[in-house]
Amino acid sequence: MKNQAKSNIPELVDDILKEAIKFGASDIHFEPASDQLQIKYRLDGTLKTVETLPAAVSGNVIARLKVLGNLLTYRNDIPQEGRIEGIPGQPIDSESGKVIDKRLAVFPTIHGQRAVVRIFYENESLTQLDKLGLNPTIETSLTDFAQKNQGILLLTGPAGSGKSTTLAALLRYILQQFPGKSIVALEDPVERAIPGVTQVQIEPHGEMTFPVALRSLLRQDPEVLMIGEIRDAETAKIVIEAGLTGHLLMSTMHSGSCSGALLRLLEMDIEPYQLTSGVSAILNQRLVRRLCEDCKVQADDGTFHSHGCEKCHKTGFHGRVLLAEMVELDGQLRQTILQRTDMDGLEAVLESRGHMKLIQDGRRLVTQGITTNDEIQRVCRA
């Protein structure tokens, strides 16, 4: 590979960072093994090895990163975290928009330190609700929710499924529709600045935890609240109570499905009647990779696929789009929850009323040639 011959380590590291930004990578991994240092980019959510360097340069590459990140270069035995302020030659045009932050984390392993650089972009198109690629029915349900004065919207899905992007887009929508509304967001960490929203950084292991911040925040008279994540029963309880007392709340939960999120709240000792009167809707979402527009082709059977080109770093994909299912709590579903049902009971009610599942929403994207069936199966299995 082109960089292997390079003996100038700062230049080599700069090139790796610049190339990653050019392709809009969200992370760069520097993974040491016994005989080599592997460099990987996370492109549209998937790791791809882009370079393999000899083990001999491994220590120097990590040391250079630590200099850029203002870390202690003489400490190789402890994890460290920092920020990379700039790269000579910036700004770099990126497919994902302007770079707003670069965070570095190093970690000692038996083969030396591994490092990850996380890159944050200001992607304008992803901050608008109508640019997320949601199906129109769900988009309408979300804008309807945004008009309300009270209720709770829960987003669920695994880490990296774009939940915070959807929430940020929804907050922006509320701001556009109702300028002057008092909106507060509790986040861990604050990922992107949203003008017009009071953003609070939560410290899960410090004093400013979600329950502590949320409890005293309610005395600040907010109208709309975004809580980064419901991780424990205490937070769940305050969120539900706030949703029942004239606040519009949105938050996320770790769960694989809409029914799973509802049941998890019950497991967190939320009473069924509180859940049915507090929660308005659950949105379960995944991100799937978009087929690269420059190299995708249609097969005889009508399906689309791609072999990769320069623009997509030979991955065949470029950019991502949302796949989602939404459950709104109506009379029948409320009755079922009040009867303390299980997963099968909830799923049966959903099925009986023709609920559109994630995988069915995926067919829309496959038919339109936006992504592939394999891609839908991959994210729905995970």
Ligand SMILES: [Zn+2]
């Ligand atoms: Zn391509």
